[in-house]
Amino acid sequence: MRNVLFLADPNSIHDRKWISYFQEVNYARCFVLPRHHQYLIYRQAGFGTNEPFEILSPIRDFSVSRFPGTVREASRIRRIVRDKHIDVIHILYAEPNALWCLFRDYFGVPMIVSARGTDVLKTIPQAFRRRDPLNRLVAFIYGRAFRKADWVTGTSRAQLASVSSFSGRSHGMSVVRTGIDKKLVDGDTSAFFPLNSDRPFILFPRMMRPLYNHTFTLEAIALLPDSVKRSHSMVFLGREGGDEEYKREILSLMEAQSDVVFIFLESQSQESLYELYKRAGVVVMTPVSDGSPVSGMEALLCGARLILGPLNYDSEVFSRAIRMKEWDPAELASLIVRALDDRITPKLSADEVDAMDRESNMKRMLGIYQSLTESKVST
Numbered sequence: 001m002r003n004v005l006f007l008a009d010p011n012s013i014h015d016r017k018w019i020s021y022f023q024e025v026n027y028a029r030c031f032v033l034p035r036h037h038q039y040l041i042y043r044q045a046g047f048g049t050n051e052p053f054e055i056l057s058p059i060r061d062f063s064v065s066r067f068p069g070t071v072r073e074a075s076r077i078r079r080i081v082r083d084k085h086i087d088v089i090h091i092l093y094a095e096p097n098a099l100w101c102l103f104r105d106y107f108g109v110p111m112i113v114s115a116r117g118t119d120v121l122k123t124i125p126q127a128f129r130r131r132d133p134l135n136r137l138v139a140f141i142y143g144r145a146f147r148k149a150d151w152v153t154g155t156s157r158a159q160l161a162s163v164s165s166f167s168g169r170s171h172g173m174s175v176v177r178t179g180i181d182k183k184l185v186d187g188d189t190s191a192f193f194p195l196n197s198d199r200p201f202i203l204f205p206r207m208m209r210p211l212y213n214h215t216f217t218l219e220a221i222a223l224l225p226d227s228v229k230r231s232h233s234m235v236f237l238g239r240e241g242g243d244e245e246y247k248r249e250i251l252s253l254m255e256a257q258s259d260v261v262f263i264f265l266e267s268q269s270q271e272s273l274y275e276l277y278k279r280a281g282v283v284v285m286t287p288v289s290d291g292s293p294v295s296g297m298e299a300l301l302c303g304a305r306l307i308l309g310p311l312n313y314d315s316e317v318f319s320r321a322i323r324m325k326e327w328d329p330a331e332l333a334s335l336i337v338r339a340l341d342d343r344i345t346p347k348l349s350a351d352e353v354d355a356m357d358r359e360s361n362m363k364r365m366l367g368i369y370q371s372l373t374e375s376k377v378s379t
Contacts (some may be wrong), residue, residue, distance in 0.1 A: 147169050152173045180301055204235065
C-alpha cells in the first residue's frame with residue numbers, strides 16, 4: 001500500500017471524492033495537509049471521525065515576501081514525507097499550492113498538480129498579464145513550478161492548454177475529471193425532493209459567488225415571456241456562498257423583479273440535488289470561468305436539459321448540452337424558452353458516460369500514481 005500526501009481542502013466535496021477513492025480500493029493511506037483557513041473551517045464543522053484520511057496540522061501559504069517562513073514550511077513538508085513514508089505528493093488545486101513544486105527535489109518524491117478550472121484559467125494567468133515587479137516574479141515561479149511537477153492533470157483540455165501557454169510545459173499532462181458515481185444517479189431519489197410544490201421550475205445550481213455570474217442570468221430571466229414567469233419558479237442554490245456583498249446585490253436585483261417567483265435552497269444532500277436535476281424544466285449554468293463542472297455532468301446524467309455559457313467546454317462531455325454562442329442575455333432567455341418547449345431527454349453515448357464516470361477517471365489517476373511511484377521519476 002502506498003502513502004499519498006494530499007495538499008487539499010478537507011471541506012471540499014470534490015477533494016474528498018478524490019481522496020476517498022484510493023482508500024476504498026486499498027491502494028493508499030491518505031494524508032491531507034490543508035491551508036490554515038481550510039483547517040479552521042474543518043474543525044468548526046466538527047469533522048474528524050471515520051474520515052478516509054489522516055488530517056495534518058495546517059500549512060501556511062507559500063509566500064514570496066515572507067520567504068524564510070516558506071522555507072520553514074518546506075522543511076516541515078519534508079519531515080512529513082520522511083515520517084509518514086510518503087510515496088507521492090498530490091496537489092488538488094493549483095493556486096497557490098502548485099508553488100510547492102519548486103521544492104520537488106528537496107522533498108525527494110514525485111509531485112502531481114491537479115488543476116480544477118479557475119486556478120489555471122483565471123487566477124494564475126492574471127499574474128502573467130500584470131507587469132509590476134511582484135507579479136513578474138510570481139509569474140516566473142509559477143511557470144517554473146509547473147515545469148518541475150512530475151505530472152499535471154486538468155478536468156478539461158482547456159485547462160491543460162492554459163498550463164502549456166503560461167508555463168511552456170508540453171509533456172506529462174492528462175485530463176482527469178472528478179467524475180460522477182452513476183449508480184447513485186440511477187437510484188431512486190424521489191423521496192429527497194426538497195421543494196414543497198409541484199410548480200414547474202428552472203434550476204440555477206451554482207453557488208452565490210461572482211464567478212457564477214448571477215447578474216447575467218437575472219438579466220435573462222427579466223427577458224423571459226410572461227407566460228414562463230407565471231408558470232415557473234426560479235430555483236437558486238447556495239445563498240450563503242460566502243460573499244455577503246455579492247449576495248446583497250443579487251437579492252436586491254431579485255426583489256426588483258416582482259413578477260418572478262424566486263426560491264433559494266441552501267445546502268442539499270447529493271440525492272436532493274439529483275432529484276432537482278431530474279425534475280427541472282431546464283438547468284442553467286453561466287459561470288465566467290469553468291472546467292468540466294461536476295454539477296453539469298450530474299445534470300446531463302440525470303437527463304436534464306442543460307444550458308451552458310459560451311466557454312470552451314470539452315465536447316466529449318458536453319456535446320449534449322445547449323451552448324450559448326455569445327454573452328447575450330436575450331440569447332439565454334431564448335434558449336431557456338426553447339429548452340422548455342423541447343421535452344426530449346438528452347441521450348448520452350457510452351463514451352460520454354465513460355468520460356463522466358468517477359470510477360473510470362479515478363482509474364486513470366491510479367495509473368499515474370503507479371507510473372510515477374514505480375519508475376521513481378526525477379526532474
